[in-house]
Amino acid sequence: MKTSKEFTNENYLDYVKHIAPKTKQKRTIFHAFWVGGLICSIGQGFRMALESVFNLKGDELSAYVSMIMIFLGAFLTGLGVYDRIGKYAGGGSIVPITGFANSVVSPAMEFKTEGYVYGTAAKMFVVAGPIIVFGIASSVLIGLIYFVGYRIF
Amino acid sequence: MLIETLFMFLKVFVVGGAICVIAQILINYTKITAGKILVYFLLAGALLQAVGVYQYIVDFAGAGATVPISGFGYLLADGAIKGAKNSLFEAITGGITSAGMGITAAIIFGYVFSLVFKSKSKRN
Numbered sequence: 001m002k003t004s005k006e007f008t009n010e011n012y013l014d015y016v017k018h019i020a021p022k023t024k025q026k027r028t029i030f031h032a033f034w035v036g037g038l039i040c041s042i043g044q045g046f047r048m049a050l051e052s053v054f055n056l057k058g059d060e061l062s063a064y065v066s067m068i069m070i071f072l073g074a075f076l077t078g079l080g081v082y083d084r085i086g087k088y089a090g091g092g093s094i095v096p097i098t099g100f101a102n103s104v105v106s107p108a109m110e111f112k113t114e115g116y117v118y119g120t121a122a123k124m125f126v127v128a129g130p131i132i133v134f135g136i137a138s139s140v141l142i143g144l145i146y147f148v149g150y151r152i153f
Numbered sequence: 154m155l156i157e158t159l160f161m162f163l164k165v166f167v168v169g170g171a172i173c174v175i176a177q178i179l180i181n182y183t184k185i186t187a188g189k190i191l192v193y194f195l196l197a198g199a200l201l202q203a204v205g206v207y208q209y210i211v212d213f214a215g216a217g218a219t220v221p222i223s224g225f226g227y228l229l230a231d232g233a234i235k236g237a238k239n240s241l242f243e244a245i246t247g248g249i250t251s252a253g254m255g256i257t258a259a260i261i262f263g264y265v266f267s268l269v270f271k272s273k274s275k276r277n
Contacts, residue, residue, distance in 0.1 A: 025182075036173025037170030040166065041216070063255065065216060067255065070255060071262050077270075089173075091173045092176075094191065095194060095221045096220050096221055104259050105267050120268065131192055134196055138195075138196055138230070139233040143244035147244035
């Protein structure tokens, strides 16, 4: 994924920009829209099913739907299907929570040859690590601000 | 009932798709990498919930707002805000408690599936 030298990467991007037809960028936006929308609709299907069958609500409902979507994302990544979807849909496959699962499984599989500890377990967090760090840091910050706010007002 | 359900799916599709389109536009026209886009969207979701906006999007579009990574940020912020009502302890742990399922699922399923499956070559 990452190139060793930044300038080769930039040169390449300029080259791509030079030869890529402009209409292709518009098409990728359409691809992202319908695939992203479809993934969210699948999530909504599970949401409605869990809501009616198990009577779940609010955060609990969101959490279980996230779990199912992460399961599917991880499974499809394992099968090699998700990367193919990613090539077609770009942002439509990255932004849904299935893309988060993909970002965990993909490097973990790739670095399995480096062992189960420093290969798989460590590389799982190459992309997911920053998400968890910033996510938890921001939630603690928001929690503290609200805690102070509730006590003052 | 059926029309209501179909209309809900339409809202989910449009809102979820629109969030992904924003990401695609960032990919096309800026040099922001996919990993950073995930972080920015997460922070955007948390920030929007901190000011009380994201809840309306969730109420309007359901999974269209919760399935994108910004919904994960929403979940973190929402847990922290709800916890802050009770105690300092819950203000700090509320976020990760709400998001615990997602993070746990990602770690468990991620580890298991990466052990079970072999990496497909990216050359083809």
